[in-house]
Amino acid sequence: MKLVVRVKLLPTPLQTSALGATLHACNQAATWAAGVAFEENARRPLELRKHTYAEIRERWGLGAQAAQHAIKKTCDAYTTVKANLRNGRYGRPGAKRHARASGKPVVFRPQAAQPYDDRMLSWQHQARTVSIWTTAGRLKGVAFTGQAEQLAVLAGHRQGESDLVCQGGKWFLIATCEIAEAAPNSHPAGFLGVDLGIVNIAATSDGERHCGRRINRKREQDRKLRSKLQKKQTKSARRRAKKYAGKEARRNKDINHKISKRIVAEAERTGRGIALETLTGIRERARLRKPQRTTLHSWPFAQLGAFIAYKAKRAGVPVVYVDPAYTSQECSQCRHIERGNRPSQAVFSCRVCGFVEHADHNASHNIAHRGWYVWVCGAQSTALELTLIA
Known part of the structure; x- marks a missing residue:
């Protein structure tokens, strides 16, 4: 690679x-x-x-x-x-x-x-x-x-x-x-689910949330300064906006590197693979209020996914991509899907079994489960093809 x-x-x-x-x-x-x-x-x-x-x-x-x-x-x-x-x-x-x-x-x-x-x-x-x-x-x-x-x-x-x-x-x-690629782990002991979001950039099925109030406050300050400079429309304002945009992009890239490094290191340490949402159309799928749209569009999710993929490839950690549909509304315990299971942004409460958890962690459990299902189905199809060839 x-x-x-x-x-x-x-x-x-x-x-x-x-x-x-x-x-x-x-x-x-x-x-x-x-x-x-x-x-x-x-x-x-x-x-x-x-x-x-x-x-x-x-x-x-x-x-x-x-x-x-x-x-x-x-x-x-x-x-x-x-x-x-x-x-x-x-x-x-x-x-x-x-x-x-x-x-x-x-x-x-x-x-x-x-x-x-x-x-x-x-x-x-x-x-x-x-x-x-x-x-x-x-x-x-x-x-x-x-x-x-x-x-x-x-x-x-x-x-x-x-x-x-x-x-x-x-x-x-x-x-x-x-660089030579590491030998891939063909028998992972499960999958680490990663849910990408707005409030928390990434939440894993191990209960870890990668973001925090400090980063979100800084992102809000960046948005306000960007809006202020755009309204001035002067030469100095454009020059300052261009300079600040580069600084913001470098900081976001550094955060994505740190997040991806921790996720891959944890998966490698525990002998698991990584399950990610299919990132295609993430911005079109999300139905959000106007302030949330700005926050969503200001973060390079594709870059984070690419960093996780190449670091995992270098470490020999398998990565699978799953359909993100209804991961935030599905109960990770009884698999019941209902919009009412999300009474608020941060809370998941199943209306059938009563299971309560942080919404991002519940979604990451669903992603991990789907990742294992995708991996097993792929292994079975490969074995079937080899049998037919033989």
Whole structure:
């Protein structure tokens, strides 16, 4: 499986200037190549190389490998635009967004990421430095740092290209690592059900709720500040809103990483699998009041599900997806389904057997039960297919 490791560079002022000039030159060259590709309708690397390679090297002083990567980056960008147009990401043909996307060449930001291969970049893991090509010559001894676990993964599993990127005045290298998957647990001792919600981001069938008042208060503050800045409609307000949106996204991502890590660790420790709701259409399925809709749309549930899936795959923990229909109205004891079983958001009280529990935990028990049923049915169908083949 592929993992992406991001390490922070610690360049000196002179090295920073060289890196900035290199990134600017590479993206200028890529933007010019994108214009040529649009005019000549040359969207493949070999075709575009014939029109642009020599001039890129002469005008911007890029090395052979850097020029090749600038051309390939341009072609990849057009491939992405074509796929987005085909999938309706820019609306229907004739729409303004569709016309803007298809009617002009691609433009790269001055600080957009630039790929580096092993000819342009070498790692010295013991010294924690890199040697990197720039338009001012080869920079040696550029220090980098990161978490010990990430650096160990980088040293042992890095493969392929690395991307140089500048974000907020800080320099990073983003490297791709190929890690062997753990042997999957083919005989789980049950399933840990995970219910995703609004008040509690995730609740497990073990009785643990991942959220809390502090996070919810912060989410409410983010929503109010976002609304306030949107109403001002000034240049400084838009700039501040953009900066704050990045900070909010990073905080949410960090919380999702922590939640997924704890869930996968608990499932691995107890020898169980993980049962998740099918996330497709979660926002369309929920019928909520207006304040709750804002809270629902402000959390990246798909990101949380993806984090759980890849961490579980790395740990060898099986993950199954179940139909979420009526999990919040079904009694986990007698299986009676009734809308009246939910007298309030947090309370579940069965009208048949009298079972009372926190609503999110009751739903997570139902998800765990359905997960085990899906797993057993899948194992039985696989055994039946093997019998028929034999």
